[in-house]
Amino acid sequence: MKNFLIILLTLPLLTFGQDVDRYFESIRNSRVELTAFFNQMPKGGDLHHHFSGSVYAETYINYIVQKDLYLNRRTYDIKETVQSDTDYVRISKLQNPYFSFYKQKLLEKWSVKDYNNVSQPSDKLFFSTFPSFDIAHKNTLDEGLLEIKERARIENVSYIETMFTRITCDVDVNLPDPFNIALRQQQKERDYKGTENTLEAIYGSLDKTVLEVCASKFNQELQERHDRLRIDDSTFLLRYQNYVLRLIDDPTQVFKDIIVAFESAAKSSLVVGVNIVGAEDDEVSMKDYWLHMQMFKFCHNKYPDVKYAMHAGELTLGIVKPEELSWHVNAAVFEAGASRIGHGVDLAYEKESPRLLSYMKEQKIPIEINLSSNEFILKVRNDEHPLILYKNAGVPIVIATDDAGVLRSNMTHQYVLLASRYSGLSYSEIKQIVLNSIRFSFIEEPAIRKSLLADLERRFKVFELSLPLGARRMQ
């Protein structure tokens, strides 16, 4: 009798769930209806999010106009001061319609807007945007933070975990060159023990006080900015990851950066993790990839509570030699011990991929999928993308924007791509992907994660009840 009552009580819920699934299938082939659907749908968190690349270029252009900086009329570079270069002119001297022309050129230089597939390779354009808008970015941190928060509020995103910055610690640590020579040799020989010993020797020779002061100063400034701007409120939460740059051709410098990044994350509840960034097919990234994995493993042993996600396998056939596609995700998972993997696009080429996938499933190591980014940078989309391999293996999936500003995209668009490209994913499965974005966030306090999850469930109830389930659709 009791079981019968439970069935009776849960029946309307089950039917309602099926109605939502049916409605979703009825709009799956209409991009505009999917856009309207996902724009309203709660999307939880954006876990793979680069701060500088998420701010739209218009914000950076506003800054250079306000400050009346110098624009190079030939290359469209920006400078704060110039000596006698006649190509540079103050922006205020560019009366309309000239400014409209140059604004368009800046949008094309600082984002993928109107990219023509001809003037330069897409990956080169993408990675060149960051240094070219850097002058504006470093002076618009407040505006940028408020912009990404406002965008999140409008498209029903309740949490962002942003890769905020590389902590600069301009201290001459006087490390002897032989350390680099030893590390490169040990890398060549894949000498795990020797590398660990060298890293230990470098670690021992560093002045920890100096590194701690850098981390602590950074944490204080971040906390002050975060509080002053009132970033967190009852509808939104922001947390930060420190990142290190894998492009620096100096292993001891990268190692020092990793230690400072871990030190900061260990001491701040706002900084919830560490990441490694920079084009993975870059010469130094490729040359020192193995070393960087050993450095993360080393820091994990020193700071066992600090979580780290790693860009790994953001590669595909044609970008590097095929044999290089076989080991980056494996190394990030099995050697570096990453808590989450960013991109993992080369999965199909990875050595013993079934073993790798089942380990990621068992250890609950999510894959951060960035559909727009992979399409633009790597030209990997639709059924070339390994999303289905991850899904079929039961690896937790999260959907993210990567660089919504540079890519002229947003979270809603990522879900539209997901649903329209992968018809095997039901609404219920997509909902699980959204819940994963809070479950697998690096938020340190369990109570905060729990309350964000409860809030997300509440938002889903409101959203589903608002759907026009009974309405007849025009075909």
Ligand SMILES: [Zn+2]
């Ligand atoms: Zn990324």
